[in-house]
Amino acid sequence: MSSDQRDTIETICPYCGVGCGIKISQGDERGDVRFRPWGNAPVNEGRICIKGGAATEVVDHEDRLTDPLIRDDGEFREATWEEAYEYVVSELERIRDQYGPDAMGFFGSSKTMNEENYLLQKLARRYGTNNVDNCTRMCHASTVWALRTSLGAGAMTNSMADLREECDLFWIQGANPGEQHPIANSQYFRQAVLDGATVIQVDPHANKTTRSFEIDDTDRHQHLQLNPGTDIPLLNIVLKTILEHHEDRPEDGWIDETFVEERTDGFDDLQETLEGFDNEAAAEECGVPLEEIELAAEKYAEADNAAIFTGMGMSQHRCGVDNVQNEINLALITGNLGRPGTGVNPLRGQNNVQGTCDVGAMPNVLPGYQLVDDDEARERVEDVWGFEIPDEPGLTNVEISHEFGNSVHGLYVVGENPVMSEPDANQVAERIKDLEFLVVQDIFLTETAAYADVVLPATSWAERDGTVTNTDRRVQRMRGVEKVHENTKHDLEILSEIGSRLFDGDESGSTESQAVPGGGFAFDDPESVFEELREVCPIYHGMSYDALGTEGLHWPCYVPGDEGDPYLYAEEFETESGLGRIEGVSHTLPAETPDDEYPLILTTARVEEHYNTGTMSRRSPTLERQVPENVVDIHPADAERYGVEDGDEVTLSSRRGEIEVVAQVTEDTKEGVVWTTPHFAAASANRLTNDVLDDKAKIPEYKAAAAEIEVDLE
Numbered sequence: 001m002s003s004d005q006r007d008t009i010e011t012i013c014p015y016c017g018v019g020c021g022i023k024i025s026q027g028d029e030r031g032d033v034r035f036r037p038w039g040n041a042p043v044n045e046g047r048i049c050i051k052g053g054a055a056t057e058v059v060d061h062e063d064r065l066t067d068p069l070i071r072d073d074g075e076f077r078e079a080t081w082e083e084a085y086e087y088v089v090s091e092l093e094r095i096r097d098q099y100g101p102d103a104m105g106f107f108g109s110s111k112t113m114n115e116e117n118y119l120l121q122k123l124a125r126r127y128g129t130n131n132v133d134n135c136t137r138m139c140h141a142s143t144v145w146a147l148r149t150s151l152g153a154g155a156m157t158n159s160m161a162d163l164r165e166e167c168d169l170f171w172i173q174g175a176n177p178g179e180q181h182p183i184a185n186s187q188y189f190r191q192a193v194l195d196g197a198t199v200i201q202v203d204p205h206a207n208k209t210t211r212s213f214e215i216d217d218t219d220r221h222q223h224l225q226l227n228p229g230t231d232i233p234l235l236n237i238v239l240k241t242i243l244e245h246h247e248d249r250p251e252d253g254w255i256d257e258t259f260v261e262e263r264t265d266g267f268d269d270l271q272e273t274l275e276g277f278d279n280e281a282a283a284e285e286c287g288v289p290l291e292e293i294e295l296a297a298e299k300y301a302e303a304d305n306a307a308i309f310t311g312m313g314m315s316q317h318r319c320g321v322d323n324v325q326n327e328i329n330l331a332l333i334t335g336n337l338g339r340p341g342t343g344v345n346p347l348r349g350q351n352n353v354q355g356t357c358d359v360g361a362m363p364n365v366l367p368g369y370q371l372v373d374d375d376e377a378r379e380r381v382e383d384v385w386g387f388e389i390p391d392e393p394g395l396t397n398v399e400i401s402h403e404f405g406n407s408v409h410g411l412y413v414v415g416e417n418p419v420m421s422e423p424d425a426n427q428v429a430e431r432i433k434d435l436e437f438l439v440v441q442d443i444f445l446t447e448t449a450a451y452a453d454v455v456l457p458a459t460s461w462a463e464r465d466g467t468v469t470n471t472d473r474r475v476q477r478m479r480g481v482e483k484v485h486e487n488t489k490h491d492l493e494i495l496s497e498i499g500s501r502l503f504d505g506d507e508s509g510s511t512e513s514q515a516v517p518g519g520g521f522a523f524d525d526p527e528s529v530f531e532e533l534r535e536v537c538p539i540y541h542g543m544s545y546d547a548l549g550t551e552g553l554h555w556p557c558y559v560p561g562d563e564g565d566p567y568l569y570a571e572e573f574e575t576e577s578g579l580g581r582i583e584g585v586s587h588t589l590p591a592e593t594p595d596d597e598y599p600l601i602l603t604t605a606r607v608e609e610h611y612n613t614g615t616m617s618r619r620s621p622t623l624e625r626q627v628p629e630n631v632v633d634i635h636p637a638d639a640e641r642y643g644v645e646d647g648d649e650v651t652l653s654s655r656r657g658e659i660e661v662v663a664q665v666t667e668d669t670k671e672g673v674v675w676t677t678p679h680f681a682a683a684s685a686n687r688l689t690n691d692v693l694d695d696k697a698k699i700p701e702y703k704a705a706a707a708e709i710e711v712d713l714e
């Protein structure tokens, strides 16, 4: 292919879940891969944020892994692919023979494509375990749980386009689209606001979202700056305000009685939960004046179409499922579901975190969110795969990590970095040494890969073909330029080879009279994997590469020819009863609250210029120049008490560790609350965060921990 032909490859930005289209070109030097705008891209129409524009900077970075590595006597040495494959396969077989299949864990990646994650979860299940998970566990497991249980699907109920056209009020709680989803914010939500929509932001930290809506002189927008971990009491005030107003003035229609009657159950339970609830005491606990919360409740209830956006400020708590359930309660009692411009909408983090869950890289669900312990669903998938699937849910990724060296002896990591991304990261780094075998497949030697026995060098996002699913359920194709480094391999090729070597000719667990050829892992290309995926994933069944075309398709897309649904639940919810489930919830304090030793509340978040553990963004010169080091935001009153000046080096500590960071004295944070980020390895927030989990969804409580600050003296 000539460089001219390669000039116009249309693909998708590798960073956030908005799913912006970009073009990339490759010069005659293969490493010369450049960003080009894609003017009529379906989601972003050519607009791009700083990360998207800088994404190609890391494709030929000098740190790229170019050859397989095997650890010998504690040091890595270059190896051939044959050696690496033999080693991986023999260790996987040894661990299964010695301890059983549940002694392995498999981590998929929200940065890799649907086809690759599909094949990884199939590999885990063919191996005999449901111990397969991905980093959605860290960001939206609780959201997916609550939405799936109470409405039917663990995804945005609406699309960015219908929200931009029809929404009158955006209720943004624990999300920061101005920073984390910049194009969704500027191209969709902010445009709606310019046309008159109102924004209610609920967040302990003022941020770019707060500032992006300071766009007119009206006071219609509100920022409710609550204390971390008080989202349930705040929403309970909103709910009770609406219930009480409806009792006094039903003619105002704050509660949609018809919708509640015909399309929901559990309204009585909510009323009972809120019976003795004390709005004044709750407002004090939230640290927000009661009248401000009541005013916000009035605005939500009065809006024709109100939409809730929910982010990790809600999900990353030990009560994450309850937090999101309370948002669902609010939408259901006011009838704000099943129409354009409404709904409960999680803004998903990475460019394929939605798809990674859709295709079943989770311990409790098969592709299409079919439960592994649902016999009928499992048998339908077994009919296509030709082997038995274990029928008990597996361990989540943090549970797997807690079992390193106990019940779990081996780990296969594709494109994830748990040593930095998991909470209480110092302990993760210690525990990972207890594994007998660790294989990491990635493009860089991550903090996790540094502990591996085998490192498999993968191609980057810009060099591969496949599909990704964005935050509003739009499945889009990615296309790659030629490989930049000859000896790297596509993730799909690696997984296909390992699966074939492990299972070719293996009849154990087979539901067929003969073993499946290639063990069920011999595929020619990503499209042939997608063709199998759609056979076992009802919500993708109507799609094909041709049908996706340039625009992509929203799921659910059940039969060929379906155009997909931009918004869900127009007629009924996808629960067993067809009704939306209301359930009253009560406040759960964060597992750690301030005390004499650690008197501050630490909360965490990301910045626009970096991404999660920084594996790619911190290698981008443009992004690194913008934000080269971590900071801690501290309120001026706290700064004065501690004798901290803006720009001072300080030690920020919790019961689990300490980091050195630069103090940023700002009213963006509340008095008593400090805020920092996870992007910088030595100074990552996750050295401090708490690994206590939500009971149901097993998501860690990243958003609240007790902390202390000390000024570093020379």
Ligand code: SF4
Residues within 6 Å of the ligand: 013, 014, 015, 016, 017, 018, 019, 020, 044, 047, 048, 049, 050, 051, 052, 053, 180, 181, 182, 183, 184
């Ligand atoms: Fe990429 Fe998200 Fe920025 Fe779009 S908004 S360019 S998808 S990081």
